[in-house]
Structure formats: C-alpha cells, structure tokens
Amino acid sequence: MRILVGIKWVPRVDQMKFDPVTKTLVRVGVESVVNPPDLNALEMGLQIRDKVGGEVIAVSMAPPVAKEGLMEAVSMGADRGILLTDRRMAGADTLATSRVLAEAAKKLKADLILVGEETIDSATGQVGPGIAVHLGIPFISYVHKVLEIGDESITVERESERGVEVWRLGLPALLTVVLGANKPRRPTIRGKIRAKRAIDFWSLDDLGIDPECVGFPGSPTRVVDMVVVEPPKRRGEIFQGEAAEAAKWLADKILEVLKGGL
Amino acid sequence: MVCKEWPPVNKDEWRGVWVFLETWGDSIEEASLQLLGEGRRLADRLEVPLTGIIVGHDLGDLPKEAIYRGADQVIVADSPDLLTYNPQKYSQALYKLIVKYKPEIVLFPGTRRGREVASSVAIPLRTGLTADCTAFDVDERGNLIQIRPAFGGKIFAKIVTPDRRPQMASVRPNVFPTPPRDENRSGEVIREPVKVDPSEVELLEFRETSQVEMPIDKAKVVVAGGYGLGIPKGLEMLRELARLLGGALAGSRKIVDLGWLPRSRQVGQTGKTIRPDLYIAVGISGTSQHMVGVQSAKVIVAINRDPKAPIFESCDYGVVADYREVIPLLLEELRKRLASD
Numbered sequence: 001m002r003i004l005v006g007i008k009w010v011p012r013v014d015q016m017k018f019d020p021v022t023k024t025l026v027r028v029g030v031e032s033v034v035n036p037p038d039l040n041a042l043e044m045g046l047q048i049r050d051k052v053g054g055e056v057i058a059v060s061m062a063p064p065v066a067k068e069g070l071m072e073a074v075s076m077g078a079d080r081g082i083l084l085t086d087r088r089m090a091g092a093d094t095l096a097t098s099r100v101l102a103e104a105a106k107k108l109k110a111d112l113i114l115v116g117e118e119t120i121d122s123a124t125g126q127v128g129p130g131i132a133v134h135l136g137i138p139f140i141s142y143v144h145k146v147l148e149i150g151d152e153s154i155t156v157e158r159e160s161e162r163g164v165e166v167w168r169l170g171l172p173a174l175l176t177v178v179l180g181a182n183k184p185r186r187p188t189i190r191g192k193i194r195a196k197r198a199i200d201f202w203s204l205d206d207l208g209i210d211p212e213c214v215g216f217p218g219s220p221t222r223v224v225d226m227v228v229v230e231p232p233k234r235r236g237e238i239f240q241g242e243a244a245e246a247a248k249w250l251a252d253k254i255l256e257v258l259k260g261g262l
Numbered sequence: 263m264v265c266k267e268w269p270p271v272n273k274d275e276w277r278g279v280w281v282f283l284e285t286w287g288d289s290i291e292e293a294s295l296q297l298l299g300e301g302r303r304l305a306d307r308l309e310v311p312l313t314g315i316i317v318g319h320d321l322g323d324l325p326k327e328a329i330y331r332g333a334d335q336v337i338v339a340d341s342p343d344l345l346t347y348n349p350q351k352y353s354q355a356l357y358k359l360i361v362k363y364k365p366e367i368v369l370f371p372g373t374r375r376g377r378e379v380a381s382s383v384a385i386p387l388r389t390g391l392t393a394d395c396t397a398f399d400v401d402e403r404g405n406l407i408q409i410r411p412a413f414g415g416k417i418f419a420k421i422v423t424p425d426r427r428p429q430m431a432s433v434r435p436n437v438f439p440t441p442p443r444d445e446n447r448s449g450e451v452i453r454e455p456v457k458v459d460p461s462e463v464e465l466l467e468f469r470e471t472s473q474v475e476m477p478i479d480k481a482k483v484v485v486a487g488g489y490g491l492g493i494p495k496g497l498e499m500l501r502e503l504a505r506l507l508g509g510a511l512a513g514s515r516k517i518v519d520l521g522w523l524p525r526s527r528q529v530g531q532t533g534k535t536i537r538p539d540l541y542i543a544v545g546i547s548g549t550s551q552h553m554v555g556v557q558s559a560k561v562i563v564a565i566n567r568d569p570k571a572p573i574f575e576s577c578d579y580g581v582v583a584d585y586r587e588v589i590p591l592l593l594e595e596l597r598k599r600l601a602s603d
Contacts (some may be wrong), residue, residue: 011475012552013416014414014549014551016413016414017418018416018417019552025413025416025417028392054451058372063418066437084353093390094381094384094391095384095388095390095391097383098385102557105410118532120310120414120457120532120543121413121414122392122412123342123393123394123411123531123532124392124393124394125377125381125393126377126380126381126384126393128381128384129349129377129378129381129382130381130384132382133353133381133385134385137462138349138350138461138462138463139349139463140349140463141374141377141378142374151422155466159376159471159526160373160374160375161291161374162286162469162470162471163468163469163470164465164467164468164469164471164494165465165467165468166465166467166468167463167464167465167466168463168464168466169462169464170462170463171421171461173462173463174453175454177287178525179525179532182520184380187507210264210265210266210267212263212264213266213267213268215263217264217265218265219390220388220389220390220420220425220426221390221391221392221421221423222421222422222423222424223419223420223421224292224352224407224420224421224422224470225419225420225421226412226417227399227409227417227418227420228417228418229409229418231553231557231576232557234562234577234578235578235579236532236574236575236577236578236580237578237579237580238569238574238579238580238582239382239579239580239581239582240569240582241589243478243583243584243588243591245589246581246583246591246592247384247588247591247592247595248595250563250565250579250588250595251578251592251599253561253563253578254540254542254563254592254596255540255599255600257356257540257560258450258539258540
C-alpha cells in the first residue's frame, strides 16, 4: 500500500508576538515545527504500513526550508519525502494548495492519503478534503481510529458533535486525522541519518500543472487587510487582598450575574 | 489570464444569500439557526432574499423552522438517497442546486459536517471558501468582506473573493446569537428533487453520545481550568463550583493536550467558541488563542496567582490569589447565600 502523509512546517504561533506600534506580528526568533496533528496522521500511516506493508511518503508544498519537516517525518519512519517547491506556488489559498497536492498524489498513485485535521497557523481544515475532491476520491474528516484495512476499503471511526460514527471508504481514499489520535513515535538516530538523503524536490514542471491554476493566480481569495480587532472592553475590576475577602467580593459579583443584574 | 480549469463566472447572474442548514433528526442545528440571523442582516444590506438550503428527505414541517428564524424561502434538495448524511452525496446535491440557482453568498456552519460539505463544494465551483469567520461586512462593490482570526487570534484577516461566485464562508457555532423564532413569518418551501451518484463512503454505525455532563457550548455558566491549576486534581474544585452554579466544566488547550479533560471541553481557537452569561477562568493565563473562544461571554471572571497574567486585562472581575485558597472559601460563601435565598 502506498500511503501519502501531508506534512506542514509551521511557525509556533504561540511564540509570535504582536507589535502594537508597527501593528504587525513579530516572527523573529519564532521556531517552526511539524504541524502537530500531521504527526498523528504520520503515526497512523506508519502503523498501517507496519501492518500491511508498502511505503509511507511524506509530502509538503512549501518553500525549500520546509525540507526540515519532511526530514523529521523520515527520521520518525517515513520511507521518503517529497517537497513540492516552486516560486510560482507561492501565495496559494486552500484551493490552489489542494490542487497541487492532488496532482502529486495522482502522480504517485497513492492508495491512501492522510493529513492532519487542520494547521495551527491557518486552521481551515479545507486542504485535506480539497485534495480528495480534486482527485474524485472519498474522504472523511476528524478520524481518530482505523478499525480495519483491506485491499479495497478502510473502516474508520470519528467523533461528530452528536456521537461516534463508523465509516467505510473505498480505496483510494483520504482521511483527516485529529490531534491526539495516537502517540507519534520518536525520531531515531538511524532515521535522522537516512533523512538527509531521502527528500526529493519537485517543481511545477515536474507536476505539469498550468501556472495559472496554482499559487496566487490560482487562488480565488484575496487577503485585503490585516486588522487588530480590539476585544470588547470589560470592566477590569481587580481584587487584591485577603482570600476570605476576595471570596466574599467574588460571590457578590457571581450572584449578581446569575440574577441577571450585570 | 485565468486558470482554464475554472468555469467562467458572470458575477451579475449570482444573487441572494444562502445558508446551508444542518439537520439532526427532526431539528435544525443551533449553529445553522445562528447563521440565519447573520444571513438575514447581510441579505437586508444587499437587498436580496435569504434562502435556507436543506439536503435530506422526508422532512415534514422542518423547513418552516428556517422561515420562522428569518429565511424568505427554503429549498430542499430532496432524494431518498439523502436520508442520512453522506459527505459525497450531500456535496453533490448542494453543488447542483448552487449551479442552478446561482446565489452570491453561501454560509456554512463550522461543524464537522458543515466543514466537510463546504470544503467539497468549493472545489468543483473553483471558488473561495473562508473558514471560521467571526464577522462579515460588504465592500463598496458588493463583495462580502470575511473577517477571520489569523495566527491564533493575534490578528484578524479581511478576506474577499473578488472574481468568483458564490462567495463561501464557514462560521463556528456560537459566534452569532440565535435569532428569535417568529411563527408569523411566512415564506415558500421549494422541493427540488435531485439525483446523486452512489458514494464510495458509507456510514456503518452511529452511537449517540449520552450527554451525562452539560456540553460547554450550551451552558449559561462555564468554569474553566488552565495549566495554572498545577495538578489535574485541581479540576475537582472547579467541577464542584460548576455544579453549584448549574454550569459546565471546561479547560484550556494545554490541559486538554495533557489529557486532563476531553477535547470536547476545550475552549479557544482550536477548541470551542462559547457565549455563556458567566465565564470563570481559573489558572488560565489568557492567551489570544484562548480568549478568542470566549469573546462573546457576557461576564468574565479570572482567578490567577500571577498579577501579570494577560487575562486580567480582558476580564470583568479578577482576583489575584491562589485558587486553592480562594475557591473553597468561594464555594462556602456561595452555598451559604444560595441556601438563604
């Protein structure tokens, strides 16, 4: 079985600081990591490969620096990595991104595609389903467990707002995997050594897609502005003092809210 | 030059606001009703009709509920094959109706199913889809301005889909209030029989989760704990406080990642957006990722040992103290007063 795992190399958004003077995000000194749920997707893929055989290929569409994320995936056990990188792919929204990744999956004849539920920097959850729809294959999002895998189909479990659902998908198929679905294995030293020579680079010409359909021109959405939305002003009454007094003060406030007074 | 794979669009032909309504059994999901409220506002602003769109079969009087909540009309994509949710079939049915009726805007609830359908429909239409919008506006050319948090809520992006139609967006539950129900409203329900292809994905089993504890997005009072609690056992006190106030227990991302609480109880950017009357945050520092999920709470109370915690800048009432000292006293105080009332 050929399993493709989508890997995104993302900035640690929790480390980003907002500069109120320039009104921009300060990215200097911010680390990048593999998007956390992508590691759960990778672990799921590795477990399937270890059970039924085949190979796991980690794939990213990103600038060359994202090679690091793919190397991490290989050091954890992926067989190889492919970085789809080309200046013309820059500025892509979810439509253009899924278009490129779908073409790579097609070229690789993937039987199963696994991606994280969403990324910590963009948080749309749209690229995974987009890849599947471009390819015309079935998908299910937010999977936490594989129940059964055969040559023709895969049966998985996911949680929805109302309960637990069991879905069977004909292969090839795509799953988006939730954060915490499993415990991703650690990189090994042997894996790290292997990773250095296990990453290929593919350009737009390797994929053969019209440049008008990828990157900025292939993206229907436009970011017109970045704004700071001030959160609603709140009272900001802070009590500092003895615990017993604080408890009384707080009880007053809480009971007033419950009575609809505040 | 435009991508040749994109079907041509004449923007003037696309008119009206649609809301995709997610149904469960014999009701419309709350998140979908909330979108009818915001959809009504946008439709009035653009001076176009508001349409609720339901995919399903044998729905009885259900479509009328959307009229009572503000829709001018409801279109039902109807087929026996659409009796239960299937991402491929539902998307295909919706896609066919979008191409037929040409709405300029389609809004989706940002639920698991809503997001699946929205993501699927955007691809064959080759149009823009903006996830998790928190506000909308209209620009001078009549484009929908979609506002969504970026980089964990530290900043907001204004996004438009200038040349493609429809303009599609998803909105998380509880971002907008639920509009009032008015049975005097009237409107047309249009049944559209649709044919859908067999699907390669099939629901084998559904086990409804029994709601033993109150879900955090339905509770009027939410008591939430963060990493500042120090130990998972610290949650016991908060659970007691939640119980006393008839509320629900929630947590920050950090403690959910640590497995102290299930993910269904996580508040914030990667968890749930809630709008309770009262939010009590204990040992939560108040990162932008967290606060974006409670922005619509009426009153926010913070208890934290660190006087410099950012949450003290965005709360109504704050107590700088060790929760292990204050909460037991607060419980005692509340019990006493609630008993004497």
